[in-house]
Amino acid sequence: MAPKRDYYEILGVDRKATQDEIKRAFRRLARRHHPDVNPDDAEAEARFKEVSEAYEVLRDPERRAQYDYFGHIPPGAAAAGDFWGEFAGFGNLFDAFFGAQRGAARARPRRGSDLRYDLDIALEDVLTGTATTIEAERVQVCEDCEATGSRSHGGERPCPGCGGAGQTQHVTATPFGRLSTVTPCGTCQGGGTVVADPCESCGGTGRRVGTAQIPVEIPAGMEDGASIRVSGAGEAGERGAAAGDLYVFVHVKPHEVFERRGRDIFCELPVSFATATLGGTVTAPTLDGSEELSIPSGTQTGEVLTIRGKGLPDMRTGVRGAEHVKVRVVTPRSLTPRQRELLEEYAREGGDEVEDERGWFARFRDALRGEG
Secondary structure: OOOOOOOOHHOOOOOEEEEHHHHHHHHHHHHHOOOOOOOOOHHHHHHHHHHHHHHHHHHHHHHHHHHHHOOOOOOOOOOOOOOHHHHOHHHHHHHHHHHOOOOOOOOOOOOOOEEEEEEEEOOOHHHHHHHEEEEEEEEEEEEOOOOOOEEOOOOEEEEEOOOOOOEEEEEEOOOEEEEEEEEEEOOOOOOOOEOOOOOOOOOOOOOEEEEEEEEEEEEOOOOOOEEEEEEEEOOOOHHHHHOOOOEEEEEEOOOOOOOOOEEEEEEEEEEEEEHHHHOEEEEEEOOOEEEEEOOOOOOOOOOOEEEEOOOEEEEOOOOOOEEEEEEEEEEOOOHHHHHHHHHHHHHHHHOOOOOHHHHHHHHHHHHHHOOE
């Protein structure tokens, strides 16, 4: 029998690859070699099963660590997960002397992996909440075999290699007596059952890669960077086991007008010189539309006016924060003669010295000549 290929080599990843890199490599290869894409191609089917086997080991941190340390465990070898590590045979030697039989628990079908999705929303969606549908690629239930892994939907039968025990026992004669070694069955990988007629679509795993449309509800008041858990929307479990969950991380896009700080929002509003001086009413923008805002007389640039209840809602109570409007007084760039006359009169009334541009240039010229 030819030696089994290295799992990392099969997936084309480095031994230090992250779980995301391993998952991406598996999905790429699974799509390329899937039986649906390569009908009646025995080589592609074998390659698909090889890729699936490598992924099933490397996606599980515990099984991956065992594989990194021991490599492929040959039939009859001690299980690497034993408490005694590389001295796992010690426990079996103890059993041989005292007649005890320790059995490994059957491997149960594993729950599906959790998934992450990053979703961008507008600030207006934080105010009202929103419903959306996201498209996610994931390992999901094979519809052809209804997750049984069986082409005829016949399910599983007891493993012929271990009789359904999920483990095999090997007895070796030693100078001290007979040494009994119990290891997970290599045929069923410790599960105790095998699929008699593997489904061609999923290779007997009961799962296949696909794209799903998943509805998601974003509540009002959602914080930037917070996540929503969609139960059961992750990857499908093995042969009918529970699916994983989907975690949607929400990111609020920058707004053209408002800046968010918790439940409060902030903006800047230009106000004319006359309104800031005399007082009046202006139209201010809010997330609900326009709002009349009273400007007190004598308002200065940089002063902040507050509109209560026009901020964002609290996610739990629904109580809205405030909108804070920073005033920016706009100085006119040009004046009509009449406006200038009135402004100069205003300045003289206030005790300010007023002179026209010609008088200023004349004093500047005299200063350069040394006169005055």
